[in-house]
Amino acid sequence: MKCFLRSLTLLVGLFFYASSHAADALPTLTTPDDVGPVIEQPIEFPHFRHAGDAKDGGMQINCMYCHTYARRSMVAGIPPIQKCIGCHQSIESVRDKPRIQKLFEYWDAKKAIPWKKVHDLPDFVRFNHERHIQRFYFQQDRPYQEVCGYCHGNVKAMTVAQRQKPITMGWCASCHQKDHLVSANSSKTGHGPNDCFTCHK
């Protein structure tokens, strides 16, 4: 009996020891609701004003007008300051707004805006914007806001972008393992590559 009690105490102790360690472990990679941290940008860029729907006061600009490399490269690209100025030099009505003044400060100082990365994948992962845009936007003719939103969430309603999806391997695979229609007017189905080597480099 004594032996039994001793081992029981040991087991219970071990359990609590282990569970207390599990609790102190590193912070989890994703927040419980899969929303990424709020990232402070040098300029509080209003995505909702540029990309939002007209009824919400947005300009409905295509994401790929600024993130121009998404359709032809691995990375979507952050627009250079010339792109902002290209439009804003002829929009006098908002010139005195603090964000625009800040933009022109960078422009006059000939400095790039030090944007911070919001959707940052680990270095051992290869994600290709081109393939996803080609498949869903050009071949299937889905609206760009929906296509970009699969991974980036509802950016058209955001000010500075915030991560809304977990962007983990399991989350990517949950889509890649499903059969989807190959194009809007075809009954053929297919799925994304499930080969480790396609995404892991």
Add this chain to the structure above:
Amino acid sequence: MSVSNLLENWSEFRHTHPVDDKGYPDWEAYPSDIKWAMAIDLDACTGCNACSVACYAENNLPVVGKEKYSHGQAMHWMRIERYWDENDSGFQADQGARFLPMMCQQCEAAPCETVCPVGATNHTEDGLNSQIYNRCIGSRYCSANCPYKVRYFNWYNYPEQENAWPAPLNQQLNPDLTVRTKGVMEKCTFCKQRTYTARNNAKTEGRPVQDSDVQTACQEACPTGAITFGNLHNPESQVAKQWQSQQVDLIKDVQEKDEKEGNRLRGYRILEELRPYPSVMYLERVRESAV
């Protein structure tokens, strides 16, 4: 792919191995429009090591130094093996050394794949043996089972602890693939980053991959053009033509050259009798003085 999914589908996962009960790679059970393959002409190879150097630069390989090399910790995905022809009076000076570039042979029935306890190395649809660094736990079974000894283990943390790329050399690292850390196995990938880009561009343009789309780093650097690389399933590709002209067949384990006496064929694959069905064909060296 979650762990539970991996465990549930383990048998299916293993069945993507293209060699089934027939005993040879069965393409019907394993359809793909791409099979990367290589042909190396040993008659053209001068043993200059340019391919090896190009591989170091392309694939972020650390230079380990003399001491670690002597401990068997070399990290050359592409190595030049040197053979001396010896007779009773020593080596034949007129023939000199024979060279053989050796890299991962991307076997169709790869011995390394079946022994990995965590499935970190497996077969891709374009006929490569993949090596997933962040899945690898460093058991080194694959290296032990590789008949060509072309798998290299990271015994040290080269980027940080060994300072393999002191600044500003770290700026020359290739961003298209990982800088491996301590405790993982690595090997030649047939320049996966390049084949990936080639396939991607071809797909966007809606056409099959052509020879002009992709060159491996070793092929690009070879001054004598000894290395040919391409899609074996495309009959127009240089590599497919070479394999065909030498009557080398991927699914055979004895090639025509060795089967029949007195032919003029030169194509063979290394250690074919072990039946790993490698993807690299070598063209035998031709010398008048050859025995």
